Structures are given as structure tokens and as C-alpha cells.
Amino acid sequence: MPTSRTKRSAAAALAALTLVLTAACSSSGGGKTTSAPRAEVLAVKIDNVAAARPPTGLEKADIVYVEQVEAGLSRILAAYSSDLPSVVGPVRSARETDLELLRQFDEPTLAYSGAQSALRPSIEAAPLDALPPSKAPGAYFRNEDRAAPHNLYLRPGKIPRASTGANAAEDIGLRFAAPPPGGIPVSERSVSYPSARFTFTWAADRDEWLVSMDRAPARAASGDRLGAATVILQDVDVQPSRFRDRGGNTSPFSATVGSGSAVVLRDGKSYDVAWERNTAESATGFTTKDGEPMTFATGQVWIVLVPN
Template structure:
């Protein structure tokens, strides 16, 4: 019994020592407890209740509101421009000679400042009319002036509001220095009693899942050339890391003048149509009604399409069906089919 008592005493002392040691050193490290986050599958797949008509992008809030279409200068002295990074759609067409101009259409985003604003041509007016947009320009051709003065569509023009709604920048020389703020667009619309509530007609869009399986030939970049020189060459390069196209003009990336934000695009739509020079000034007649051949680039892929004018909207068509756009921003290049006009489209698969 004595031996057992000694043994028991020793055991107690040993346990007491271990206990004291644990108290001194604190409790040992514990295995981290992994919390399993519960995902509401219904919430993940739930579609947003609203979407923007010109981009297809979803929204928690209503997306009503009239589109605003602005004539934007693309002369080298007008670059970089202001506000183009906020445009839902930009149409690029020839004005005089080899010089292109933009019709920048805003609805989902409202830039603080837009410009330089340039003069109107009748075919840009037709595009704005198809979108039920408020048309903004500074100046006009003879044919465009007749259309605007006849009330063909609601418009604000710098020939009337130079120095009031339209402001001149001291950093550039005329005619490359006329700008208008979005605040002044709304102010002018109120003054003219133009309604800004009616939303534009909707384009057709792929769902986000459908966009991941876009098919076509590989085309990581495309160059659209309007002349033998490079001044009005547009190069679009697909960035795999962000799934969007970046734009370059004459080798320089297209960015916003103030914010330096790049133009990022989801759809490139290139259409061919007839161009006719109608006077000695070089004004053109461009057919935007008859349809023709084209290319549609999305997610680094390209397909050949036809284009048609669907109640004023220029849309891509294949096998008789409208081809949906990827949700996001779109740039439309209109190029001549005429052999005498130096335009071309070239693709690079790398």
C-alpha cells in the first residue's frame, strides 16, 4: 500500500506540474474553425428587374430616360475628346474627305462634359432620329440645316447657343473647342420644352452566360482604315484580362481628356454601304437604309453578318435573324463599299 501511495503521490505531482506548465504557457493553438458561407442560389441567378435599352446592362433602379446624341469632333486637334468613355454607342462615319466624326449616344451614363462638339450632317441626324434622341451639334451642312429648321427632330445647336449652353475652351482653337455640359443639355431641353422621359428603342442582347459562349473566328484585333494615311485609322485590341476592346486612333489609345479613362468596348460593329460625294465641298450622301455586308466582333471573335435598318436602328443580321449584342458598350464603324474611296478592314488573330 505504501508503494502504491508513493506512486500515486508521484503521479499527482507529475499531473500537477503539467497542469501548472499549461497554465503558465496558456492553452495550445486551436484548429481554425472554417465557416461555410451559405449561398442563396436563387439570389445568385436572380435577374435584375431593369436594364438599359442601349447596353442591356441590368439595374436595380428604373432605367427610363431619353437618349442624347452628340456630334463629336474627331480631328487630330480635337483629341483626346471628352465624354466618349460614357457613351452607350458611338457611330463613326466620314464627314468630308477622309475625316471621320462621331455621333456619341448617351443614356445609361451622363458625362459631366462632352466635346469638342462639331457640325451636323443629314445621315447623323437620321441615326439620332432612329434612337428618338435629343440631337446636339454645333453647325450644320445645308441639307442638315433644312432638316433641323423644319423640326425633323428635337435639337440644340451651338449656332444658336454659342457662349450660353455651349462654351469655348481656351486650350484649343475653333472649330475644335466647343463643349457642352450634360447639365446644359438638360437646361436647354427645359428651355425648349423637350421631354426627356421617353426611353429609346431597345437593342437585342445576350445574357451574361450566353456571352461566355460566343463563337466565331479568332480576331484579337482589327484595324479600320478610312484612307491611305493613318490619321483616321482605328485599331481595336481585345484585352483578355478584362474581356473588352481598347481603341486606338493613329496609334494612340483613345482616352478621356480629363479623367484619362480609356474607351472600353464590348461590341464592334463594322458595316459597309455606298457613299456618294454630292458637292464641291465634299459633303456626302451615305446610304443607311438599304442594308449590306458587315462584321461583328465580340469577346475576341468575329463573324460575318449583314446589316439592316430596323425602324431606324442599325442592327446585325445573320440567316434572317437579328444577332444580339454582348451587354455593354458598342462602337459602329460605317465604311464605304465604293472602290474609289480608300477604306479597308483587316484582322489579326494574335
């Protein structure tokens, strides 16, 4: 039977009906077969200020979400399922935006270092397995080579969550396939927050968009350059939330339920698409100007939430 997440998007629901009628083995949402295992998603909130770089294990994520936080800075929510690194971090605190994003998955595990006290009841009530250090002290450690608070790391192998081989991106309906017709050749694209900047540069020899942060090449702790097969620049409404950080700064909330425009970068081209997510339980659908589901290049997907 299709997974509950597959049923949530309109395109995947149509595919599910086709499965019932024809016993076909593929779906139009994520391209999974009916016998494919359900993705067991581990989401990790990763620090992304200069003092926290380079990140560890980010290159293994299926999806890398980038969101704006206090003072115009950025933070990362990385979703793992097909491959789990031995270490991930540095781990930082969760935000309200994370809770809405993670509703797309079935009861994911969220690893984070803490949260504002007013947000904790919302985390506990969310349909996820909250995993701060207090609940799994043996899974976290401090790296003495870095200064706190940028030195907390997670060992995924120490928590009861194993890799299933299923891709988290496919599990929420993203389909890896040949590109649609059209597209505009582009070599580089940048996005800015008030205090952060991301640039994606096409590298044809690697079939990837190389990532730069704050005008510097972004690398993993291994030394490898960070790169994405597909980049989605998703325009969203960023609103002040009712939560504040310790410095009294209001936490922004990026609304990912609704609809809007987006730009998809893949194979050295840019595609203007529309996105739609009708409810928090729905997965986000991306469609071309022709109304067809957008397809994505095989590999890591970066989704940057861009303020309207």
C-alpha cells in the first residue's frame, strides 16, 4: 500500500489510485515502488554562523533546508534517511518553522540542542520524536576543539533510528527524473537574508551546484566542497512569531503552508515553478508553468526559504 505521506499530495493521490486500478509499481510523487521501505527520517538542526563552520555530516543529508532566524542569520534543518553519517553537527536549538516543515514526514526524529521555553510545549505536542540531549545523553558529545555553543555533536548510531535506504525527498513526493522541457541556462544564483548570503554556482564537471556562504566556498568538515544536485529557492512569507531568543530578538517564522512561486536550479538551468501545500499534513508540490509536476536531479536537494 502507498505510504500516508504519498497520499497527502494531490499528484501522489492520483498515482495511488492508479496503483489500485492497475497494480503498477511506481508513483508519480516520489517515484517509489510499493515495496520500497518507508523513510525513517532523522532531522537535525544545524548551526550555520561562521563560528560553527564547517559542518560535519551535512553532505550525507537527503534534504538541506535553509531558514532565516533571529538577527537575519541562517540556520539549517537537515533531513537524513537514505544514509546516516557517523557524526552530525554542530547541533543547535529548534524553531517554530522546523515544526511546520517536519509535518510533511511521518513522525520524524528531531535532534536539537534545546528551544525557547515558550516553544517547548509545541515541540512536545508535535507529531515527531523530540530528541534533545536530555533524552539521549549518550548520543551527544562536546567537541573540545570548538567553543560553546558551537561544539555539540550527534552520533546517529547511538539513537534507535536506522537508515532504511529510502530517500526522504522521494518520501514527500519529490520525483527524481529527466528535466522538463525549457529552462534558462544559468551559471550562478544568489539569495540574501539580512545577515547571510548563499550563492549556488553550476559546476558541469560535478553535475552540482557548488555552495558558497557569506561569499566564501562552503565545505564539509571532511574538506569536500558542499554541493547540491538540485536547489529550490522557495518564496515564503516570513512573519514575526510570538517567540524570542535570549537576547530578546523576535524569532521569524517562515510559512511553508500555502502557495507561491519558486525557482528550481538543476542541470545548469533555472526553472520558474509554483509551489503549493494546502495543509500542514500535506507535502509541498512543485509544478511547472505547464501545470506538470517538476522533476529533480538525482542527489542532494537544498531548499532555501526565501523571504518574499
